[in-house]
Amino acid sequence: MAAVGASAAELAGLSETSSIGASGQEVLHVTRERYLEVAGALRDAGFEMCADLCGVDYLRHLDRPLPEGVTPERFEIVVNLLSLEIHQRVRLRVQVPDSDPVVPTLFNLYPGTENMEREAFDLYGVCFEGHPDHTRILMPDDWEGHPLRKDYSVGRVPVQFKQAPGPR
Amino acid sequence: MTSEELKAETSEGLQELQERDETDPVALAIEEGSPFRPPEGPMLDLGDIDVEFGEDETMIINMGPQHPSTHGVLRIMMELEGETVLRSKPVIGYLHTGMEKTGEELTYVQGATNVTRMDYLSPLHNELVFSLAAEALLHIEIPPRATWIRMLMTELNRISSHVLWMATNGMDLASTSMMIYGFRDREMILSFFEKTTGLRMNHDYIRPGGVAADLPDGWEDDVMSIIETIPGRVDEYDEMLTGQPIFKHRTEGVGIISPELAIAMSATGPILRASGVAWDLRRAMPYLAYGDVDFDVIVGTVGDVFDRYAVRLNEIRESCKIVRQCVEKMPLGDYRAQDKKVTPPPRARIDESMEALIHHFKIFTRGFEVPPGEVYTAIESPRGELGCYLVADGSNKPYRMHIRAPSFVNLQSLPPLLRGGLIADAVAVISSVDPVMGEVDR
Amino acid sequence: MGLEDLNHNFLTGSLEELVKWARRSSLWPATFGLACCAIEMMAAGAADFDLARFGMEVFRGSPRQADLMVVAGRVSQKMAPVLRQVYDQMVEPKWVISMGVCASTGGMFNNYAIVQGVDQIVPVDVYAPGCPPNPQTLIHAILTLHEKIRLGELTQRRPGETGAGIDLAAEPVPPGWVAPPSGVRLGTPR
Numbered sequence: 032m033a034a035v036g037a038s039a040a041e042l043a044g045l046s047e048t049s050s051i052g053a054s055g056q057e058v059l060h061v062t063r064e065r066y067l068e069v070a071g072a073l074r075d076a077g078f079e080m081c082a083d084l085c086g087v088d089y090l091r092h093l094d095r096p097l098p099e100g101v102t103p104e105r106f107e108i109v110v111n112l113l114s115l116e117i118h119q120r121v122r123l124r125v126q127v128p129d130s131d132p133v134v135p136t137l138f139n140l141y142p143g144t145e146n147m148e149r150e151a152f153d154l155y156g157v158c159f160e161g162h163p164d165h166t167r168i169l170m171p172d173d174w175e176g177h178p179l180r181k182d183y184s185v186g187r188v189p190v191q192f193k194q195a196p197g198p199r
Numbered sequence: 200m201t202s203e204e205l206k207a208e209t210s211e212g213l214q215e216l217q218e219r220d221e222t223d224p225v226a227l228a229i230e231e232g233s234p235f236r237p238p239e240g241p242m243l244d245l246g247d248i249d250v251e252f253g254e255d256e257t258m259i260i261n262m263g264p265q266h267p268s269t270h271g272v273l274r275i276m277m278e279l280e281g282e283t284v285l286r287s288k289p290v291i292g293y294l295h296t297g298m299e300k301t302g303e304e305l306t307y308v309q310g311a312t313n314v315t316r317m318d319y320l321s322p323l324h325n326e327l328v329f330s331l332a333a334e335a336l337l338h339i340e341i342p343p344r345a346t347w348i349r350m351l352m353t354e355l356n357r358i359s360s361h362v363l364w365m366a367t368n369g370m371d372l373a374s375t376s377m378m379i380y381g382f383r384d385r386e387m388i389l390s391f392f393e394k395t396t397g398l399r400m401n402h403d404y405i406r407p408g409g410v411a412a413d414l415p416d417g418w419e420d421d422v423m424s425i426i427e428t429i430p431g432r433v434d435e436y437d438e439m440l441t442g443q444p445i446f447k448h449r450t451e452g453v454g455i456i457s458p459e460l461a462i463a464m465s466a467t468g469p470i471l472r473a474s475g476v477a478w479d480l481r482r483a484m485p486y487l488a489y490g491d492v493d494f495d496v497i498v499g500t501v502g503d504v505f506d507r508y509a510v511r512l513n514e515i516r517e518s519c520k521i522v523r524q525c526v527e528k529m530p531l532g533d534y535r536a537q538d539k540k541v542t543p544p545p546r547a548r549i550d551e552s553m554e555a556l557i558h559h560f561k562i563f564t565r566g567f568e569v570p571p572g573e574v575y576t577a578i579e580s581p582r583g584e585l586g587c588y589l590v591a592d593g594s595n596k597p598y599r600m601h602i603r604a605p606s607f608v609n610l611q612s613l614p615p616l617l618r619g620g621l622i623a624d625a626v627a628v629i630s631s632v633d634p635v636m637g638e639v640d641r
Numbered sequence: 642m643g644l645e646d647l648n649h650n651f652l653t654g655s656l657e658e659l660v661k662w663a664r665r666s667s668l669w670p671a672t673f674g675l676a677c678c679a680i681e682m683m684a685a686g687a688a689d690f691d692l693a694r695f696g697m698e699v700f701r702g703s704p705r706q707a708d709l710m711v712v713a714g715r716v717s718q719k720m721a722p723v724l725r726q727v728y729d730q731m732v733e734p735k736w737v738i739s740m741g742v743c744a745s746t747g748g749m750f751n752n753y754a755i756v757q758g759v760d761q762i763v764p765v766d767v768y769a770p771g772c773p774p775n776p777q778t779l780i781h782a783i784l785t786l787h788e789k790i791r792l793g794e795l796t797q798r799r800p801g802e803t804g805a806g807i808d809l810a811a812e813p814v815p816p817g818w819v820a821p822p823s824g825v826r827l828g829t830p831r
C-alpha cells in the first residue's frame with residue numbers, strides 16, 4: 032500500500048503541501064478549520080499514533096517567516112503523528128489566534144492526546160473544544176495564569192496555602 | 200463554545216471523580232475507558248456497552264500522593280465496588296518543576312543540566328535527546344567516538360534503569376530480596392558513571408557537540424566486568440521471580456492491554472512491546488549508530504504485567520549485548536566535535552593561549568547561537584519514546600523546549616489497565632507502567 | 642535500701658540521657674520521596690550503604706508511625722500543602738532533614754512552580770547539600786541529627802521559635818477562628 036518515500040500529505044491525498052524542515056522532517060501547516068479533517072485523513076492513511084502534542088507561544092516572534100498563505104498567530108499547536116507501518120513522522124502546525132484560543136480536540140481520533148491537550152491548556156491556555164476532561168493537569172486547580180506563556184514571568188512565587196489569603 | 204465558557208468549566212473540583220449517579224452516561228463511559236477502543240468509525244456507541252448506571256454502592260478512594268507504592272508523588276482516584284476497580288483517574292502535577300520554563304532561561308550549554316533532572320532514572324537519555332535536537336538545528340556532525348560513547352553510556356543507563364525497576368517492582372510485590380539485589384547491581388553501574396562523569400546521577404555528560412569528557416583509563420575492564428556480572432545476576436532474578444508461583448499469580452493475566460488500545464493511547468516502550476507490537480525506535484528509526492549493532496527487539500504476547508516484566512528482563516540482556524559490541528567497536532578519535540562555535544577548546548590549550556581561554560570563557564558564559572528553526576527528535580528511553588521539540592530563534596537560548604515524556608503519556612493507559620481488576624492488583628499494574636514522576640510532571 | 646546492695650549489672654544515669662539515647666537509636670523515617678533525591682535515599686537504605694546500621698531501615702508508610710521526615714527532592718506548589726499535612730500527622734517528637742539543594746533552597750529551579758526552600762513550610766533540623774547528595778552525605782546528615790538529639794533538650798525542642806515560621810498574631814484571621822488564650826503561640830515550648 033504505502034509507497035515508501037511519499038510524503039504524508041501525498042499519502043493522505045491532502046490539498047496542503049508539506050515542507051521539509053530541519054533534518055528532513057515533514058511539516059504540514061493547517062488551518063484551524065481543516066485541522067480535524069487533515070488529522071483524520073492522516074490517521075486513515077496509516078499515521079495511527081499521535082506521538083506528541085504541545086503548544087508554543089510566539090509572542091516575541093509574531094512576524095516569523097512561514098510558508099506562503101499561512102498567517103502567523105500568537106499560539107501554535109504542534110502535533111506529531113507517527114506511522115508504525117512505514118516508519119514516518121509528520122508534524123502538523125496549527126496557528127491559533129490570541130483573541131480566540133480554541134481548537135477542536137483530537138481526542139475522538141487519537142484518545143492518547145488526552146493528557147497532552149490538558150497540558151497544553153494548562154500551560155498555554157489554549158482551549159480544546161470537545162475535550163472530555165478539560166481541566167488543569169500540572170498546576171493546582173486554583174492557579175491563575177498559564178505559566179508557559181511568554182508574558183508570564185519565570186519568577187519566584189511565594190508559597191501559598193489554600194486557606195491563607197495570598198497576593199494573587 | 201467560546202474560550203470563556205470552556206474556561207469556566209475548569210474551575211476547581213472538576214478533576215475529582217463525580218458521584219456515579221450524577222455523571223452522565225457519556226462522561227461515565229469515557230471515564231471507564233470505553234472510548235479508548237481502536238478508533239474505527241464513530242468512537243462510542245452507548246448502546247454497545249452496558250453502563251451500570253445509577254448504582255451508588257461504590258466508594259471513591261484516593262491513593263497517594265504520598266503512598267509507599269506509587270513510585271513518587273502520583274495520586275490515583277479509584278472508584279471501587281467491593282474490591283473491584285471501576286473507574287480510576289491519575290492526578291498528577293505534584294512534582295511540577297517548571298523545567299520547560301527554566302529551559303527557556305538557560306543557554307544551550309546549560310540546557311543539558313536542566314533536562315537531565317527530568318527522568319532521574321535514565322538521565323543520560325534525556326541529555327542525549329536534547330543534544331541531538333540542538334545538533335540537528337546546528338547541523339553539526341559529531342565524531343564517531345562520541346557517538347559510540349553516547350551509545351555505550353545510554354545502554355548502561357538502560358540497564359541500571361531496568362534493574363532499578365526490577366527492584367522497585369519487587370518491593371511493590373513484596374519481594375524484598377529483589378529490591379536489595381536490584382540496588383546492589385545498580386551500584387556497580389553507578390560507580391562506573393561516577394568515575395566517568397563525576398556524578399552518580401544527573402550527569403550533564405552528553406552535551407551538544409559530543410560528550411563532556413573522554414572515557415577514563417581502564418574503562419574497558421570496568422565495562423567488561425559489569426557486563427560479565429549482570430547477565431548472571433539477571434539469571435538469578437529470572438530464577439527467583441519467573442518461576443515463582445506467587446509472583447506468577449500476582450502478575451499473569453493482570454492489567455492486560457491490547458495492541459490496538461496501546462497504539463490508540465499513544466503508549467510506547469515496554470507497554471507497547473509487551474502487547475506484541477515490535478516497535479523500538481532503536482530499530483525502527485535508528486539514531487546514533489544503532490544500525491551497526493546487533494540486538495533483538497523483545498516483544499510480548501499477552502500484554503499483561505508479566506509480559507512487561509519479561510520484556511524488561513530480556514532487554515537487560517539485549518543491552519548487555521549492545522554494550523559488548525560498543526566495547527569491541529569503539530573507534531579512536533575525538534570525543535567531541537572540534538567546532539569552534541560549539542565546543543570549548545581542549546583543556547591543555549587553555550594554559551598556553553589567551554585566545555583559547557577567552558573562547559572557553561565565552562562558551563560557558565554566553566553559550567553559542569543556534570540558527571532559527573524547529574526540530575523534533577526522538578529516542579528510545581527505557582520507558583518509551585522520549586522526544587524533544589526544540590524551537591530556536593537565533594539566540595543562545597531555546598525559544599521553546601518541550602520534552603515528550605514517555606511516562607506522562609503512558610500514564611493515560613492506567614484507567615483501562617486498572618478497570619475491572621482488583622484493588623490489590625492496582626499496585627502491580629502501576630508498577631508495571633513504570634512511571635517516573637519527575638518526567639511525568641517536569 | 643541503698644545502692645550499695647546492688648553490685649553488678651547496673652548502671653546509673655539520668656533518665657533524660659536514656660530517653661535521648663533511645664530516641665536517637667531508632668529514628669523511623671517516613672517514606673517521603675519526591676524526586677531524584679528519593680532514589681539516592683532508597684539507595685542509602687539498600688544493600689551497599691545499609692541504613693540499618695543506625696536503626697532506621699524501616700521506612701514507614703504511614704506518617705503516624707514515623708518521627709523523621711526526609712524531604713527528598715523538590716517541593717512544588719501543588720505538593721506543599723500535602724507535605725505540611727503529612728508533617729502535621731506525625732507525632733511529636735519529630736525531626737526533618739531537608740535533602741538536596743531543591744528541598745533546601747529551590748536549587749536550580751528558581752521559578753513559579755517550586756517552593757524555594759522547604760523551611761518555609763516545615764521547620765528543618767538538618768540540611769544535606771548536593772544534587773543529589775550521595776548516600777554518604779545523607780548518612781552524614783543523619784549522624785548530625787543524632788548528635789543534635791543527643792545534645793539537645795529533652796522536652797523543649799526549639800525554644801522561642803515559631804513553628805513553621807508562622808506568627809499567629811500577624812496572620813489574617815480566617816472566618817470562624819477562635820483566638821487562642823493570650824500568650825499562646827504556635828510552636829512555643831510546652
Ligand code: SF4
Pocket residue numbers: 316401676677678713714715740741742743744748771772773774
Ligand atoms: S537536589 Fe538535585 S537530585 Fe535532588 S531533587 Fe533537586 S534536582 Fe533532583
